[in-house]
Amino acid sequence: MGHMTVVGICEDDPDVRRVLTDALRMGGHRVVIARNGREGVANLGVGSDVEVLVLDIGLPDADGRDVCQALRAGGQHAPALFLTAFDAVHDRVSGFHAGGDDYVVKPFAISEVLVRIDALARRAPVEAPQVSGLTLHPDRFTVSAGDQEVSLTPTEFRLLAAIAVSPGTVVRRRTAVAAAWPGGAIVNENTIDSYIRRLRVKLSALDSPVELVTVRGVGFTLR
Amino acid sequence: MGHMTVVGICEDDPDVRRVLTDALRMGGHRVVIARNGREGVANLGVGSDVEVLVLDIGLPDADGRDVCQALRAGGQHAPALFLTAFDAVHDRVSGFHAGGDDYVVKPFAISEVLVRIDALARRAPVEAPQVSGLTLHPDRFTVSAGDQEVSLTPTEFRLLAAIAVSPGTVVRRRTAVAAAWPGGAIVNENTIDSYIRRLRVKLSALDSPVELVTVRGVGFTLR
DNA sequence: GATGCACCTGAACGCCACCTGACTGACGGG
DNA sequence: CCCGTCAGTCAGGTGGCGTTCAGGTGCATC
Numbered sequence: 001m002g003h004m005t006v007v008g009i010c011e012d013d014p015d016v017r018r019v020l021t022d023a024l025r026m027g028g029h030r031v032v033i034a035r036n037g038r039e040g041v042a043n044l045g046v047g048s049d050v051e052v053l054v055l056d057i058g059l060p061d062a063d064g065r066d067v068c069q070a071l072r073a074g075g076q077h078a079p080a081l082f083l084t085a086f087d088a089v090h091d092r093v094s095g096f097h098a099g100g101d102d103y104v105v106k107p108f109a110i111s112e113v114l115v116r117i118d119a120l121a122r123r124a125p126v127e128a129p130q131v132s133g134l135t136l137h138p139d140r141f142t143v144s145a146g147d148q149e150v151s152l153t154p155t156e157f158r159l160l161a162a163i164a165v166s167p168g169t170v171v172r173r174r175t176a177v178a179a180a181w182p183g184g185a186i187v188n189e190n191t192i193d194s195y196i197r198r199l200r201v202k203l204s205a206l207d208s209p210v211e212l213v214t215v216r217g218v219g220f221t222l223r
Numbered sequence: 224m225g226h227m228t229v230v231g232i233c234e235d236d237p238d239v240r241r242v243l244t245d246a247l248r249m250g251g252h253r254v255v256i257a258r259n260g261r262e263g264v265a266n267l268g269v270g271s272d273v274e275v276l277v278l279d280i281g282l283p284d285a286d287g288r289d290v291c292q293a294l295r296a297g298g299q300h301a302p303a304l305f306l307t308a309f310d311a312v313h314d315r316v317s318g319f320h321a322g323g324d325d326y327v328v329k330p331f332a333i334s335e336v337l338v339r340i341d342a343l344a345r346r347a348p349v350e351a352p353q354v355s356g357l358t359l360h361p362d363r364f365t366v367s368a369g370d371q372e373v374s375l376t377p378t379e380f381r382l383l384a385a386i387a388v389s390p391g392t393v394v395r396r397r398t399a400v401a402a403a404w405p406g407g408a409i410v411n412e413n414t415i416d417s418y419i420r421r422l423r424v425k426l427s428a429l430d431s432p433v434e435l436v437t438v439r440g441v442g443f444t445l446r
Numbered sequence: 447g448a449t450g451c452a453c454c455t456g457a458a459c460g461c462c463a464c465c466t467g468a469c470t471g472a473c474g475g476g
Numbered sequence: 477c478c479c480g481t482c483a484g485t486c487a488g489g490t491g492g493c494g495t496t497c498a499g500g501t502g503c504a505t506c
Contacts, residue, residue: 079346096338101346102325109312115319123302123324123346139392141438153493154440191495193453216452216503376482414484416464439463439492 004138005121008032008050010040010067011083012060016106020054023110024117037062046075052120054113057084057095065098072099079120083108133208134222136161145208152202155180159195163212163220172219196220228344231255231273233263233290234306235283239329243277246333247340260285260362269298275343277336280307280318288321289361292384295322296359302343306331317405320398322388355390355445356433359383368431375425378403382418386435386443395442419443 007029011017021031032050034040037059044050053071057064068080079101084091092103102116135144142151143160152160162179163171173192180195181187200212211223230252234240244254255273257263260282267273276294280287291303302324307314315326325339358367365374366383375383385402386394396415403418404410423435434446 092335093338096342101342112312112315115316119319119324139389140444141393141441151438155494187494188496190453190497193455194495196453197455214453378483410483411485413464413486416466417484420465420467437464 004028004030005117006030006032006049006051007054007117008034008040008044008048008052008078009054010034010037010044010059010064011054011056012036012058013056016056016083019110020113023114027114029117036060037064037067040064040067041070041074044071044076048076050076050078052117053078053080054117055080055082055100057082057091065095065100068098068100079123081113081116081120083113134164134203134210136164143203143206145206145210148206148208150202150205152199156195156199156202158182159192160199164222167222170215170219170221174219176219227251227253228340229253229255229272229274230277230340231257231263231267231271231275231301232277233257233260233267233282233287234277234279235259235281236279239279239306242333243336246337250337252340259283260287260290263287263290264293264297264359264361267294267299271299273299273301275340276301276303277340278303278305278323280305280309280314285361288318288323289359289380289384291321291323292388293359293361295389296355296357296384296387298355302346304336304339304343306336313406317402320385320402355387356431357387357445359387366426366429368429368433371429371431373425373428375422379418379422379425381405382415383422387445390445393438393442393444397442399442 007024009017009020009031011020012035017033017035021033024031032043032048034043038061040055040059040062044053053068053076055064055067059067064082064084068082080099081102081104082095082100083104083106084095085106095103101120104113104116133145136157137144138157138161140151141154141157142149144150159176159180162176165171177187177192178184180192196212196214203210203212213221213223215221230247232240232243232254234243235258240256240258244256247254255266255271257266261284263278263282263285267276276291276299278287278291282290287305287307291305303322304325304327305318305323306327306329308329310328318326324343327336327339356368359380360367361380361384363374364377364380365372367373382399382403385399388394400410400415401407403415419435419437426433426435435443436446437443
């Protein structure tokens with residue numbers, strides 16, 4: 001369900017880190033890692049694209065709750081899930097008071113943590129993938145302009161999303177391919193052209209001034 | 224903290240109900256009460272001003288998760304916290320799949336429940352809920368549109384409920400399977416297709432514009 | 447104007463996700 | 477014991493989607 005969530009993990013135990021990152025990546029998420037409190041504040045701030053925070057409380061150099069508060073003070077409002085060995089009620093309560101949104105006690109079932117992360121991501125402020133009059137609906141696999149809406153296949157959607165990330169700026173051919181065909185699948189050079197064409201056809205169906213333009217020798221862009 | 228939140232409680236045990244309502248009112252919140260699943264669906268829907276749901280899973284006439292799904296299908300997107308005596312991991316996971324946002328096991332510390340409710344209220348819903356036009360009745364295992372009503376088998380109901388939690392958005396095949404066959408029961412890949420078909424047949428019986436659409440390679444959605 | 451290359455265009459192909467209809471076996475109630 | 481209901485399975489068919497191909501077109505360079 002969770003559509004490609006970026007999860008920030010702040011955890012000193014390499015084993016726990018490994019289990020979490022593996023499971024999250026398996027579920028199609030991206031992971032940003034911090035090994036201690038200092039790295040946490042440095043790597044998981046507002047510029048990091050992180051959508052959900054997973055914070056260990058028992059860090060070697062700091063308390064995870066302090067890390068959370070420091071991040072909050074820096075404008076990072078992504079929902080936070082605390083991970084900890086403590087299980088006293090007052091520990092949990094203090095976690096929430098520090099601006100946390102959930103709390104899981106070690107040892108935890110990985111499936112439960114995953115599903116709680118999904119729940120937090122679901123509630124996260126909905127990103128507005130709106131580009132020059134086009135709106136992408138990741139939960140629906142459609143694009144819309146105004147009241148008109150056309151549905152895309154998964155591959156078409158990935159490709160369009162890759163190009164639509166930065167309206168105006170050109171997305172390189174390589175970059176677009178890597179985004180639309182993850183896992184480095186080998187595809188004919190021409191395949192992307194076919195998909196570009198199909199996207200153009202579908203986009204022309206909604207009467208929007210937006211155009212999928214080719215920049216010869218470089219890539220594609222949205223105008 | 225969370226100032227003047229309206230909390231909807233669905234709980235059959237009078238003692239638990241009393242403890243919760245007292246504590247919540249003490250904290251300056253308003254409380255809407257339902258004593259069983261039927262009242263839950265009736266009292267805590269979209270017209271009720273409720274901002275956070277607290278649902279007992281072990282209700283006399285229905286499963287709290289079904290109540291949650293029914294409310295979701297009716298357009299109620301307030302965050303939900305499940306309350307239960309069960310503590311198996313798959314119970315918790317299935318709660319989240321039913322559209323829940325948190326999970327607390329009885330016996331619970333009232334202070335923790337309060338603080339979790341505050342955390343949910345803080346993350347209050349943003350999205351515009353979409354309504355399917357279908358009404359699920361977890362106490363009867365039926366769906367209705369307008370005055371027409373068809374009865375479903377338990378498995379059919381779980382599957383439809385999982386897809387109906389978020390009308391318009393695509394529910395992945397895996398998610399639907401996990402919801403309809405809880406406990407990780409191994410079923411043939413094709414089985415879900417059979418059930419989808421049966422649901423389509425039954426839904427076509429009620430003349431509603433609602434359609435059970437498959438998004439090839441992804442999952443299913445309600446339109 | 448000739449040549450080469452990047453990209454466009456339309457069509458075709460094959461796999462596999464999904465659909466369809468029927469069947470089996472388990473259970474339960476009359 | 478029969479019958480109805482429900483869960484799950486199976487074999488066969490279909491079409492959507494990903495991919496490739498064979499041409500065509502236009503820009504760029506000499």
